[in-house]
Amino acid sequence: MSGSTTSQGFAFQREQFQQIIEDTLAIARDLGASDAGAEVSEGAGLSVSVRKGELENVERNRDKSLGVTVYLGQQRGNASTSDFSRQALEQTVRAAYDIARYTAADPAAGLPDEADLVTPEEAARDLDLFHPWALDADTALALARRCEDAAFATHKWITNSEGAGVSAQQSHFWAGNSRGFRGGYASSRHSYSVAPIASKGRQMERDAWYSTQRDAMDLAAPEAVGRYAAERALARLNGRQVPTGEVPVLFENTLASGLIGSLVGALSGGSLYRRASFLLDSIGQPVLAGHLDIDEDPFIVGGKASAPFDDEGVRVHRRRVVDAGVIQGYYLSSYSARKLGLRTTGHAGGAQNMRLSSRRTQPGDHLDEMLRKLHRGLFVTELMGQGVNGVTGDYSRGAAGYWVENGRIVHPVHEVTIAGNLKQMLRDIVAVGADGYTSGARTTGSVLIERMKLAGQ
Incomplete structure (x- = not known):
């Protein structure tokens, strides 16, 4: 992931996250923590659902969080915040420090041994996990309808639906600890899904199918998802029990x-x-x-x-x-x-x-x-x-x-x-x-x- 992430749908750049981690660890050190670790993250996404062709939900999500763990020997405290101001960082580290002070010592508590931590070169390994999808609500609605319409078009016995959905999600984080670890990366996950209902006489059966990938270009066609979900629902009609x-x-x-x-x-x-x-x-x-x-x-x-x-x-x-x-x-x-x-x-x-x-x-x-x-x-x-x-x-x-x-x-x-x-x-x-x-x-x-x-x- 490049240093500039604001152009990729995020509000914060990697450099900002790196500075937050350095500031947080410095505050913990100045308080007297024997060790500390922190992770800062941001997520953003869009989810749209339809049912029988009608729009049901449009949901946008954007969240951010900083989690801090402070150690006083083998006493451990955690705290978190969604406020990245200097004052909030100090309050959050202080809260984790105070929790650690009043927590019983645990012989197994502590950061990983330095020998087990990744090197900077290993941490920077690019595994191609981030493929942002510039999806707007109208396009997502059209894709969800294509998915559900394909299910209905499969057979006249597909008479109802629990809905179809399209989701585009992405996030990034940066983490570090007082033993030298630093690392972070961005990732994405996108999906189509549909749950059609087949009816024949008094019988009614539902099934569902979905496609999920890191890269939206790798998703199955929405029509293919819809047809396969419908075929699964149809195949369940005329079910019966079998002997024990x-x-x-x-x-x-x-x-x-x-x-x-x-x-x-x-x-x-x-x-x-x-x-x-x-x-x-x-x-x-x-x-x-x-x-x-x-x-x-x-x-x-x-x-x-x-x-x-x-x-x-x-x-x-x-x-x-x-x-x-x-x-x-x-x-x-x-x-x-x-x-x-x-x-x-x-x-x-x-x-x-x-x-x-x-x-x-x-x-x-x-x-x-x-x-x-x-x-x-x-x-x-x-x-x-x-x-x-x-x-x-x-x-x-x-x-x-x-x-x-x-x-x-x-x-x-x-x-x-x-x-x-x-x-x-x-x-x-x-x-x-x-x-x-x-x-x-x-x-x-x-x-x-x-x-x-x-x-x-």
């Missing part, structure tokens, strides 16, 4: 990333040091099926979860998290690493561009082939509820999707529950599709689990 039993279950690629999310949660420092994870002491242990690997790459150019450093300014790394089913590493911040007697992995702020892959996957293993591998069972395209217990691994979710016989979809399925335990589910993954889909920080194809409990009729 144990069957193979194929998770659509859009949902399969949730399984990786549960794994990350169980391997994260907060869960581990609280002993609230079903994967305690799992380094070096076979947790997933032996044909599975998970790789992480924070340096993917334009990636949805790319970053040159983590939220603490700690160096990030490409790494293999799971190798042939065996856990190779945790997700640790400086604080959680100290609680565990380990070293930070550069994951303050979460995972970065993870990809689940199977050594069995062939280039042609797209959805039709994955349905053939499922043969007879449930293809899940929607999950409901929050029935995942991170402590025990117990898994129970409401589900909808399609019943499959002889590798072909027979009819839609609704009002069922699928259940199992993540420890067994991860070991029972028999195939991962070549139909890779990226949801946030996670990329995976459809995932076939050998057997789960299904509660139906």
